Amino acid sequence: MDVASGGRMLPRRHVLVANGRVTAVSATPVQAPSGALTVDGPGVLSGGFVDTHVHGRRGFDVMRPGDVESLSLDLLSQGVTGFLPTVVAAPADDLSAALSAARGNPRGARVLGIHAEGPFLSPDQPGMFPPDAFRDYDRALWRDLQAAAASPICLMTVAAERLTPAQLAELQADGITLSLGHTNASYEEALAAFDAGVTRVTHAYNAMRGFHHRDPGAVGALLDQGDLDAELILDGLHVARASARILAATRTAGRVVLITDSVPPAGCLDGDYAWAGRRLRVSGDAVRLSSGRLAGSALTLDAAVRRAVDWLDVSPAVALRMASEAPRTSIGLDPGGLQTGEVADLVLLDPQLRPRMTLVGGVVRWRRMRPKHCANAPSGAD
Numbered sequence: 001m002d003v004a005s006g007g008r009m010l011p012r013r014h015v016l017v018a019n020g021r022v023t024a025v026s027a028t029p030v031q032a033p034s035g036a037l038t039v040d041g042p043g044v045l046s047g048g049f050v051d052t053h054v055h056g057r058r059g060f061d062v063m064r065p066g067d068v069e070s071l072s073l074d075l076l077s078q079g080v081t082g083f084l085p086t087v088v089a090a091p092a093d094d095l096s097a098a099l100s101a102a103r104g105n106p107r108g109a110r111v112l113g114i115h116a117e118g119p120f121l122s123p124d125q126p127g128m129f130p131p132d133a134f135r136d137y138d139r140a141l142w143r144d145l146q147a148a149a150a151s152p153i154c155l156m157t158v159a160a161e162r163l164t165p166a167q168l169a170e171l172q173a174d175g176i177t178l179s180l181g182h183t184n185a186s187y188e189e190a191l192a193a194f195d196a197g198v199t200r201v202t203h204a205y206n207a208m209r210g211f212h213h214r215d216p217g218a219v220g221a222l223l224d225q226g227d228l229d230a231e232l233i234l235d236g237l238h239v240a241r242a243s244a245r246i247l248a249a250t251r252t253a254g255r256v257v258l259i260t261d262s263v264p265p266a267g268c269l270d271g272d273y274a275w276a277g278r279r280l281r282v283s284g285d286a287v288r289l290s291s292g293r294l295a296g297s298a299l300t301l302d303a304a305v306r307r308a309v310d311w312l313d314v315s316p317a318v319a320l321r322m323a324s325e326a327p328r329t330s331i332g333l334d335p336g337g338l339q340t341g342e343v344a345d346l347v348l349l350d351p352q353l354r355p356r357m358t359l360v361g362g363v364v365r366w367r368r369m370r371p372k373h374c375a376n377a378p379s380g381a382d
Contacts, residue, residue, distance in 0.1 A: 001039065001348075004046040005338040006325070009317040015039045017344040020362040025338055037364075039348060043356060044316065047324035047337030048081025048345035049301045052155060052257060053115060053203065053231055055086050056264035061275065062087055063094065065101035072108030074267075076366035078300045079323075079347035079355035082110040084155055084331070086261075088276055089118030089133035092141065096148040103150050107365060109358075110345070112333065113154030116145065117202065121182035122159040127207040128278060128295035134182070137163045139170065146174070155331050157202040159183035160193035160218070168196040177331050179231070182207045183218050190221035200229035200254075200330050203261055204247055205239050206294075226252030229330035231259045232322075234307045235299040237286055241311045248312050255326035256312075258304040258319075263287055263296030306353050316353060 003013040003025060016024035018036040032038045039045055055062050060071040062085040075083055085102045087095060104111035119141075123131030135141075146153060156171060157179045163171075171178060180193055181202025186209065201208075201222050209217035222228060223246065230247060233239060238261075239247075248256050260266075265273035265282045273280045280295050281288050287295050301323050308319035324347075325335040336342055344362035347355055358366040 001042065002044045003338050004044055004317045004320040004324075006335075007315075007318045007321045009044070009315065013045075015045055015338065017346075017359070017362045020344055022338060022340055022342050022344050022346075025340060037359075037362060039346070039359075043351055044320070044349045044353065045338065046079075046320040046347050046349065047335070047342075048109075048347050048358065048360070049079045049305075049323040050112065050327035051075065051078075051080050051083040051260055051301050052327045052331060053086050053117070053259040053261050054083055055088065055262065055296060056266070056275075057260075057262045058267040059264055061264040062102065063090065063098045063276065065097055068102045068111065069105040069108070072104035072111065075109045076358045076360075077355065077368075078302045079349065079358055080109045080301055081345035081347065081358060081360050082112045082328075084113055084115040085111060085151075086115040086117050089121060089129060089135075090276070092144065095119070095145060099145060099149040099153070101150060108360075109365075110360060111151050112328075113152050113331065114149055115155040115157070116153050117157045118182065120156075120158050120162050122162060122184045124184035125159070125182045125207045125209070127182060128289055128293060129182075129276065130278075134159075134162075137167045139167075142171070155179060157181040158193075158198070160185035160189045160198070163193075165192065165196040168193065168198065172197045180208070180218065180222075184209050185218045185221075187216040187218070187221045187224075190218040191225070194221070194225055194228065200231070200257070202231050203233050203238065203259065204230040205243060206233065223247070223250045226250050226254055228254040229257055229326070230254060231257045231261075232304075233261050233297050233299060234258060234304040234311065235285055235297045236307070236311075237294060238297065245312055248314070255330060256308075256322050257327045257330050258301060258308060258323045259327075260299045260301055260304065261297050262299060266296070266298035267300075302349075302353065302355050309353070319353075
């Protein structure tokens with residue numbers, strides 16, 4: 001079995017997990033004490049995937065109290081061991097109710113905190129959301145949201161032009177990682193926000209002022225600042241492959257963070273659905289408003305990893321880092337992964353990088369089942 005760690009692939013390693021932690025990664029077989037789990041066999045072992053931007057899937061909705069528990073179970077099949085339930089701008093009572101119920105299932109992927117995508121965003125770049133859902137920064141509202149949250153709000157998407165540097169500093173003082181998104185900021189306004197402590201960008205290129213050679217906009221500021229972390233929806237619809245490659249090439253110290261931005265109808269049959277007060281249509285890999293505008297994605301994080309290898313011309317180890325270590329460090333956590341002593345949140349993948357087994361805290365929480373043969377199956381047509 002190969003081990004992916006730190007963007008490198010370590011061939012033919014043996015991994016020992018005991019008491020919920022990685023206790024050995026060795027080039028030679030290791031002696032397993034009673035109660036330990038030895039992970040071996042063909043394929044690749046990686047740190048578990050972390051989705052920092054997910055609204056729901058298969059009908060489960062982060063904004064509907066109680067659904068985060070079911071979502072945390074569903075995400076295991078993607079190799080996801082941790083995630084940030086992502087709430088959207090909504091009436092204060094609805095937002096508070098969603099935040100107060102955002103707890104995971106102990107048998108599912110970990111809730112590592114909450115991503116608040118709004119409400120301090122620009123109506124000029126609403127994406128799929130109604131522009132009147134957004135508002136200027138309100139300290140009292142922010143305090144109320146913090147108090148309501150069952151899990152800490154650790155990440156907030158903000159529009160640079162709707163908050164002053166002092167207000168950005170207030171949020172940082174509360175331990176919040178700030179991410180630029182849904183913004184019509186100019187190049188200069190975006191740079192000022194980065195100087196004020198915004199360290200990452202939400203779904204790069206999307207819902208932000210685009211690049212023009214005489215008006216670089218927020219996208220130009222992102223491409224010019226290689227030390228920023230940048231979320232990327234790698235579904236082939238939100239960002240052209242060439243644009244994705246340019247983003248990756250401009251990261252000097254920053255990281256590409258693969259996300260899904262999946263919405264509740266993702267993973268459902270093609271058809272019409274309702275979410276966040278909007279009518280959505282699922283057709284294949286696309287989720288759109290009736291206008292044709294994209295409305296989140298139907299992407300899975302393991303598919304994003306495979307596409308990173310194919311489309312960004314990176315090694316499998318680097319692609320796996322984009323879905324595991326990079327998301328964690330982008331929100332202020334340690335990288336996790338296959339270091340001795342780390343919590344054993346891991347995913348075992350086959351040689352095609354499709355999840356075979358997901359471990360949370362050293363416990364197998366999901367395993368891909370082999371197809372069963374039917375004893376009475378017909379032998380074929382005459």
